[in-house]
Amino acid sequence: MTMKTLSQTIISTMRSAGDSVQSAAEAAQSALPMNVLLRGAQLYDKTRRMVTGDDKIFTETPIPPAADVALADIDLSNPFLYRQGRWAEYAERVRNEAPVHFRPESPFGPFWSVTRHADIITVDKNHEVFSAEPFIIIGEPPRFMDVAMFIAMDPPRHDQQRAAVQGVVAPKNLREMEGLIRSRVREVLDDLPTDRPFNWVQDVSIELTARMLATLLDFPYDQRRKLVEWSDLAGSMEQANGGQSDNDEVFRGMLDAAKGLSALWHDKAARRAAGEEPGFDLITMLQSNEDTKDLIDRPMEFLGNLILLIIGGNDTTRNSMSGGVLALNRFPDQFEKLKANPDLIPNMVSEIIRWQTPLAYMRRVATCDTILNGQFIRKGDKLVMWYASGNRDERVFDRPEELIIDRKNARNHIAFGFGVHRCMGNRLAELQLRILWEELLPRFENIEVVDEPEYVQSNFVRGISKLMVRLTPKAEVS
Amino acid sequence: MSSVTFVTHEGESHEVPLDDDRSLMQIAVDNGVPGIDGDCGGEAACGTCHIVVDPAWTDTVGMSTEVEEEMLAMNPERHPTSRLACQMTAAEKWDGLVVQVPEFQM
Numbered sequence: 001m002t003m004k005t006l007s008q009t010i011i012s013t014m015r016s017a018g019d020s021v022q023s024a025a026e027a028a029q030s031a032l033p034m035n036v037l038l039r040g041a042q043l044y045d046k047t048r049r050m051v052t053g054d055d056k057i058f059t060e061t062p063i064p065p066a067a068d069v070a071l072a073d074i075d076l077s078n079p080f081l082y083r084q085g086r087w088a089e090y091a092e093r094v095r096n097e098a099p100v101h102f103r104p105e106s107p108f109g110p111f112w113s114v115t116r117h118a119d120i121i122t123v124d125k126n127h128e129v130f131s132a133e134p135f136i137i138i139g140e141p142p143r144f145m146d147v148a149m150f151i152a153m154d155p156p157r158h159d160q161q162r163a164a165v166q167g168v169v170a171p172k173n174l175r176e177m178e179g180l181i182r183s184r185v186r187e188v189l190d191d192l193p194t195d196r197p198f199n200w201v202q203d204v205s206i207e208l209t210a211r212m213l214a215t216l217l218d219f220p221y222d223q224r225r226k227l228v229e230w231s232d233l234a235g236s237m238e239q240a241n242g243g244q245s246d247n248d249e250v251f252r253g254m255l256d257a258a259k260g261l262s263a264l265w266h267d268k269a270a271r272r273a274a275g276e277e278p279g280f281d282l283i284t285m286l287q288s289n290e291d292t293k294d295l296i297d298r299p300m301e302f303l304g305n306l307i308l309l310i311i312g313g314n315d316t317t318r319n320s321m322s323g324g325v326l327a328l329n330r331f332p333d334q335f336e337k338l339k340a341n342p343d344l345i346p347n348m349v350s351e352i353i354r355w356q357t358p359l360a361y362m363r364r365v366a367t368c369d370t371i372l373n374g375q376f377i378r379k380g381d382k383l384v385m386w387y388a389s390g391n392r393d394e395r396v397f398d399r400p401e402e403l404i405i406d407r408k409n410a411r412n413h414i415a416f417g418f419g420v421h422r423c424m425g426n427r428l429a430e431l432q433l434r435i436l437w438e439e440l441l442p443r444f445e446n447i448e449v450v451d452e453p454e455y456v457q458s459n460f461v462r463g464i465s466k467l468m469v470r471l472t473p474k475a476e477v478s
Numbered sequence: 479m480s481s482v483t484f485v486t487h488e489g490e491s492h493e494v495p496l497d498d499d500r501s502l503m504q505i506a507v508d509n510g511v512p513g514i515d516g517d518c519g520g521e522a523a524c525g526t527c528h529i530v531v532d533p534a535w536t537d538t539v540g541m542s543t544e545v546e547e548e549m550l551a552m553n554p555e556r557h558p559t560s561r562l563a564c565q566m567t568a569a570e571k572w573d574g575l576v577v578q579v580p581e582f583q584m
């Protein structure tokens with residue numbers, strides 16, 4: 001692009017960004033003000049990127065063995081560590097040689113790594129000293145993604161917002177959902193091919209997660225894959241966590257999400273007004289609560305809360321479903337143990353979540369000078385609590401690299417975090433995984449991984465993108 | 479021998495030996511009382527050891543402390559006498575204590 005056209009582009013982009021901000025004010029009362037808000041913010045971000053010449057930040061290069069790298073040079077934020085199978089050795093070195101480790105430079109700025117189970121609990125518990133604001137991923141999402149999510153708010157604001165949606169995962173509600181989730185799991189499993197290998201991630205993990213999310217939100221069932229699409233886009237941004245989504249694509253996705261979710265809200269309101277029985281879904285819950293019944297009028301908060309539940313429940317359960325199959329293939333004696341004793345399923349579910357640790361970390365910022373395990377942390381420093389390392393901590397878990405389905409302290413895993421932000425969906429996730437394995441065992445003799453898995457590029461999501469498997473059905477008992 | 483009774487939300491009673499100097503959460507977990515998981519190992523950081531104390535006993539065992547409130551405050555089944563069992567160190571004079579185990583454990 002020549003200088004002239006570049007500046008013209010910037011000017012016209014700025015102008016339309018300005019227009020959008022104006023129309024945002026005008027449209028504040030319209031049905032879809034968040035469209036406009038998002039568009040203004042996206043144009044701002046785009047313009048900034050053009051001016052600063054930011055382009056792709058990450059290019060994959062082979063990572064050397066951890067033993068060949070000086071401790072001070074270790075950068076756990078490298079989004080290719082997990083994909084290249086180097087994550088475990090790097091984390092182990094840091095955990096055992098410098099458990100609270102400072103990295104002065106990275107594509108996401110300086111940060112501390114907190115790698116031991118006990119230190120992570122200390123940080124996660126103490127929200128007064130270690131704030132979850134403004135973001136819980138290591139980098140900064142683009143401006144238009146600054147939607148208000150309570151996972152990145154401190155008390156008291158956090159508690160108020162969480163209280164409004166917590167009921168959707170109340171035990172009573174989960175019992176209501178269980179039957180529906182189970183029948184949807186059965187449909188998926190009954191349709192799986194048994195005569196050829198297929199991608200477990202696409203056909204099982206993603207499909208089941210989409211169905212679960214559609215149940216949770218009472219989202220139009222035939223459009224359920226949209227939930228996955230939105231969440232995938234929002235959860236893999238380069239500046240945020242080293243992911244792959246292109247900003248324009250994310251933006252289009254968020255616009256689509258804003259439309260789809262507000263349509264869902266209005267449709268639900270109309271059906272309720274016409275006398276439909278209240279459901280056990282999230283939207284009904286929000287509309288029945290005094291504090292949130294007008295949430296749609298606070299678009300960024302509305303979008304934030306819904307997107308949080310969609311993202312929170314997407315990658316995490318998906319990768320636990322894939323990770324379980326992978327782990328049982330890596331440790332075949334455990335598969336035998338499981339078949340001999342299906343009562344181990346609930347404990348195995350916790351152990352799979354520990355082994356996979358679908359979210360590698362949460363980020364915090366120190367609100368004052370403090371000491372953590374002997375290290376002096378300054379006010380304003382960024383800390384990354386590496387759950388993925390805490391779950392491999394030799395001080396807590398014996399033979400931590402192994403999947404041991406009857407591990408005594410499997411439930412002490414840290415994959416759901418601890419403290420006020422502890423995963424709100426933990427019981428739902430466990431329920432979903434338990435049902436999956438309860439339905440798999442009577443159907444299949446073996447689930448064999450037939451090819452090396454492919455992994456996601458991210459420092460946040462520990463994801464499996466492809467897992468080719470072949471099923472052996474149980475012999476028919478006639 | 480002294481004992482403590484946990485009553486599940488389904489109304490089932492589990493009377494178990496009360497070892498003093500251990501937390502009620504540890505006692506429940508070691509005796510396999512259903513509904514108490516103790517996921518954080520007693521750090522008041524998970525809310526999976528939520529119990530409700532019979533009001534007749536609150537003078538003896540005390541009310542929730544500030545650190546317990548952090549996790550209890552978000553629980554929709556929270557009662558005025560709710561506690562986190564991991565923050566309650568059993569004492570001899572607790573013999574005969576009865577607590578409810580609410581279904582909602584975070």
Ligand code: HEM
Pocket residue numbers: 124150151152162169308309312313314316317320353357358359361362387415416417418419420421422423424425426428429
């Ligand atoms: C195996 C599956 C899952 C894992 C490993 C997981 C992990 C996590 C983690 C690590 C946190 C932050 C904890 C902290 O900061 O201390 C979190 C928070 C959260 N998760 Fe999950 N999650 C899972 C499933 C789900 C599901 C199914 C939902 C949907 C209902 C969900 C919704 C949330 C929400 C709303 C929060 C924010 C809680 C808050 O800030 O108070 N998660 N999750």
Ligand code: FES
Pocket residue numbers: 503515516517518519520521522523524525526527549562563564565
């Ligand atoms: S055991 Fe976690 S809060 Fe008591």
